[in-house]
Amino acid sequence: MKEVLPAPTSAIVQNETKRIRELFEQNVVPSYARFDLVLERGDGSYVWDIDGKRYLDLAGGIAVCSLGHAHPEMIKALTEQSQKLIHVSNLYYNELQGRLAKRIIDLIAPGRAFFCNSGAEANEGLFKLARKFGHDDGRYEIITTFESFHGRTLAGIAATGQEKVKKGFEPAVPGFKQVPFNDLDAMRGAITSKTSAILIEPVQGESGIMIASPEYLIGLRRLCDERNLLLLFDEVQAGHFRTGKFQSWQRILEQAIEVNRPYLPDAVSMAKSLGGGFPMGAFWVREKFANVLSAGTHATTFGGTPLACAVALKVFEVIERENLAANARDTGAFLLRELQSIQQRFPKVVKVVRGLGLMIGIEFQPQFKAVEIVKELHKRSILTVPAGNSVIRLLPALNLSRPEAEEGLRVIEKLVVDLAHKE
Numbered sequence: 001m002k003e004v005l006p007a008p009t010s011a012i013v014q015n016e017t018k019r020i021r022e023l024f025e026q027n028v029v030p031s032y033a034r035f036d037l038v039l040e041r042g043d044g045s046y047v048w049d050i051d052g053k054r055y056l057d058l059a060g061g062i063a064v065c066s067l068g069h070a071h072p073e074m075i076k077a078l079t080e081q082s083q084k085l086i087h088v089s090n091l092y093y094n095e096l097q098g099r100l101a102k103r104i105i106d107l108i109a110p111g112r113a114f115f116c117n118s119g120a121e122a123n124e125g126l127f128k129l130a131r132k133f134g135h136d137d138g139r140y141e142i143i144t145t146f147e148s149f150h151g152r153t154l155a156g157i158a159a160t161g162q163e164k165v166k167k168g169f170e171p172a173v174p175g176f177k178q179v180p181f182n183d184l185d186a187m188r189g190a191i192t193s194k195t196s197a198i199l200i201e202p203v204q205g206e207s208g209i210m211i212a213s214p215e216y217l218i219g220l221r222r223l224c225d226e227r228n229l230l231l232l233f234d235e236v237q238a239g240h241f242r243t244g245k246f247q248s249w250q251r252i253l254e255q256a257i258e259v260n261r262p263y264l265p266d267a268v269s270m271a272k273s274l275g276g277g278f279p280m281g282a283f284w285v286r287e288k289f290a291n292v293l294s295a296g297t298h299a300t301t302f303g304g305t306p307l308a309c310a311v312a313l314k315v316f317e318v319i320e321r322e323n324l325a326a327n328a329r330d331t332g333a334f335l336l337r338e339l340q341s342i343q344q345r346f347p348k349v350v351k352v353v354r355g356l357g358l359m360i361g362i363e364f365q366p367q368f369k370a371v372e373i374v375k376e377l378h379k380r381s382i383l384t385v386p387a388g389n390s391v392i393r394l395l396p397a398l399n400l401s402r403p404e405a406e407e408g409l410r411v412i413e414k415l416v417v418d419l420a421h422k423e
């Protein structure tokens with residue numbers, strides 16, 4: 001049984017927090033608005049701050065720590081592989097990268113995988129794929145959606161449908177435009193003779209968990225077939241079994257009767273949970289377009305190192321052996337049901353609760369600011385992630401247990417009750 005220690009009170013600890021904050025203020029680029037927490041260690045779905053206060057981690061490193069913290073099998077894979085071979089360049093073959101690519105292909109469809117280091121970089125690969133695909137007929141444009149998020153590189157922010165990430169970095173990389181999400185007519189209307197691809201997140205994460213309808217996904221596939229466009233999915237946040245299937249489009253479409261099976265996009269970006277906390281990104285491209293990025297057209301020094309691949313293979317192994325996709329589906333459904341019941345009892349505090357598997361957005365009424373809710377939950381020993389003005393997200397480890405989910409629910413419910421009484 002893990003002990004819950006009292007909140008930081010001692011002057012020594014407060015000084016320690018202050019000292020570390022100052023170390024950051026003096027030395028780290030201030031591009032993040034950080035919360036006032038110094039985290040020191042983790043175990044499963046719990047993390048501890050420097051005072052020894054324990055938090056239930058429902059943020060999962062923003063959908064990264066798929067097996068929780070300090071998973072013994074990940075530690076073993078990291079240790080053993082690092083004693084053998086940490087890095088070799090992509091001038092040579094290494095078996096682990098080939099095995100990891102096969103694992104991804106077996107779970108999607110015949111094609112190829114490319115490995116990189118982050119979600120933004122995985123998307124950059126998709127952008128280059130789309131440019132190369134349309135190049136010979138003068139097509140280069142990629143249509144994305146409002147409220148999307150595709151990373152912080154220059155092309156990533158051009159693709160992203162949120163003004164706040166673009167501001168101050170003009171002129172934007174040309175060739176991107178946005179239309180409303182889940183609106184097939186808007187997408188159809190935006191296609192021009194210059195369009196080469198459509199890119200969406202089947203579940204938008206940063207905008208507060210907005211889920212594509214099956215009709216929208218099916219319609220996009222038809223549209224791309226009719227107009228000879230690539231259909232690209234950004235599964236960086238929603239992928240890797242988080243919604244109960246390997247990729248979220250596979251979950252969204254599992255009940256759809258109209259789908260011409262197999263339903264496939266043309267390429268998919270991944271990152272976050274793929275390495276369970278070890279930095280890693282990837283994209284899969286369908287067999288038909290596997291040679292678009294031919295030798296010499298795309299590369300990255302650290303892509304698919306033996307160490308990253310050994311860890312990612314271990315993450316796959318544990319998820320499959322322990323059937324964590326089913327846990328994400330069931331525990332996610334339980335959390336969603338309970339949170340929706342809280343919403344129904346307190347509609348003046350909680351506006352709506354949305355989710356798919358372990359990807360849940362709790363939208364508060366607009367007077368409640370997401371950042372303030374997240375801070376209040378810190379006081380109550382829970383980590384969550386803000387999204388936009390009034391949404392908090394739960395993106396926990398895929399092995400979150402039922403008692404841990406219940407613990408989180410109790411704290412969130414108490415907060416909602418307290419806010420309702422204050423109103």
Ligand code: PLP
Pocket residue numbers: 117118119120121123149150151152201205206234235236237238271272
């Ligand atoms: N795409 C989506 C859907 C994301 O949620 C994110 C990060 O939040 C990214 C891309 C960018 O990934 P990274 O931060 O690893 O570059």
